Amino acid sequence: MKVLVTVKEVAEVEEDFQLDGLHVAEQYLEYDLNEWDEYAVEEAVQIAEENDDVEVVSVTIGPERSEETIRMALAKGVDRAVRVWDDALDDVDLLDVGAKTRLLSAVVEEEDPDLVLTGVQANDDSFGATGVSLASAIDFEWAAVVNALDLDVDGGVANVRRELEGGVEELTEVDLPAVLTIQTGINEPRYASLRGIRQAQSKEIKPMALSDLGLDDAVVESDLVLTDVYEPETESDAVYFEGDAGEQAAELATVLREKGVGAQ
Amino acid sequence: MSDVLAITEHRRGELRDVSFELVTAGSDLVGETGGDLHLAVIGGDVDAFADELALDGVDTIHTVPEGDEFNHDVYVQAIAALYEELDPTYVLMGNTVNGLDYAPAVAEQLDIPLVTDAIGLSNDGSLVVTREMYASKVESTVEVDADRAAVTIRSAEWEPTEAAGEPAVEAFDFELDESRVRSRVTGFEEVGGGDVDIADADVLVSVGRGIEEEENLELVQDLADTLGATLSSSRPIVDNGWLPKDRQVGQSGKVVTPKVYLAIGISGAVQHVAGMKGAETIVAVNTDPDAPIFDIADYGIVGDLFDVVPELIEQFS
């Protein structure tokens, strides 16, 4: 069995930052593996540990810089990685869900996985859509926001829990092959061991350009145009307590006491 | 002229709030461009739902009596059939957990661009969607450079429509392809039910990822004890296994409305705020002056929780 995990290197913006055109200026960005994908990676690695003959392959659409992040997934037990990038992607302001779906579909065609795991959302542009869109494109069944997974490989189904709003979980049977979008908390992502980190150095990260996937530049063209990026006006009308921590705490204590907090 | 098809949502016999918000977003859109607002009600007691959805601004309600509960395969098929029949310019859906489960597939099957989690929509010639990026630190506008689009709207961003109207109600004749229903909902379960019900607390000390390490939780537990408050948290604390699931505030945790809510090292992500914005008084302690939690706070301390919390404990000891 082959499990394909989509992983994205996402940027987090520092507290103080500046914009440069339609982007946050590079020096204010810190890169890391998307939080949701960490859980998807762990889930895939656990499936490999619990079943015989499972290969776990990760795929990312990302520039060369992302290899460092991708290697962390390899260090945690992913067998090998595919990295899709192309000059045609360099100038794309917004890689929308449709474009990502076309690229990842081509990778699925190459790899022919039985199960695809993605994160629920990428924490930078937060479309929350790539996994389900991909499922539809490759004609896999799917389930979104999965916080428990019990795979019945012989029976050809995945028994999942979907985490709905308000503490309600939906129990669903999903026919395989499927795409599942993984919610945080589904497992406890492991730390990479030193041995894992060492082994990851020799694992393959295969770069693939559009032509390697049999695609042309048109696949990254989007009908969505990013027209503006700005810092939102604060809507805050909070009363701020100033001074050092002691003074701030004293003022807050006064307010809290007025509200009856701490009165024994 | 552009018609809008909005897809309503229900669960266990009740329409969800987002359905009424979609009516508002949809009628605003057709208000700008001219056109009709169509609603789709798929599954459940569609006639009862249609009665409730007879709202101002709605032109036609299409009922599809297929199944009791949400099933994404049914939704996608039904919406695709409705789309073909009605030929709408925009398909509006909710950015709910079920929205995450069907909206991307709808857009993909209809081969139209998808913009998710909209917090604003406008149209003067082309559709412009406002959305957030980088955990609400940045807002962006996305222009749809196509004739059609699918858009999901964030919950609680549009006011619900309550005023009654007189839409036509039409049963939509639709043949489900059962062979393409490849997932089955087998039940629902309520999680939680631990010893503490954070929804009952008058005062909540709520802790987020700013606490950094599990052993630091003692500090906020001390504060809660000193104040006679209950300890709750944002999601990552529960995901890490540091507190049980029934302590989680937010969209997928509990909705709380205490007298006082102290958010300590919590950024104020939309899914967290969904669970606590109804608190009477909100106090936020955060090192980042631009953290979105301050947008809804009544009192704010821009500062390090490791400095502020011990001082606060001191004040009450």
Ligand SMILES: Cc1cc2nc3c(=O)[nH]c(=O)nc-3n(C[C@H](O)[C@H](O)[C@H](O)COP(=O)(O)OP(=O)(O)OC[C@H]3O[C@@H](n4cnc5c(N)ncnc54)[C@H](O)[C@@H]3O)c2cc1C
């Ligand atoms: C489908 C779905 C459902 C979700 N449901 C929920 C839910 O029910 N509840 C929920 O909470 N989240 C939920 N989330 C997750 C949500 O999107 C956020 O990821 C989460 O709320 C972030 O938690 P946080 O604020 O603790 O962490 P962060 O966003 O990482 O914020 C930590 C904050 O701490 C501040 N900080 C750091 N150090 C200090 C310090 N020393 N002193 C003071 N402040 C400091 C930082 O400035 C930052 O603002 C859900 C997400 C999805 C996709």
Ligand SMILES: Nc1ncnc2c1ncn2[C@@H]1O[C@H](COP(=O)(O)O)[C@@H](O)[C@H]1O
């Ligand atoms: N550039 C990318 N490369 C690989 N996987 C991605 C990429 N963007 C999104 N994904 C996957 O799709 C999930 C949802 O992302 P999104 O729909 O962009 O919020 C992420 O958690 C990833 O698993």
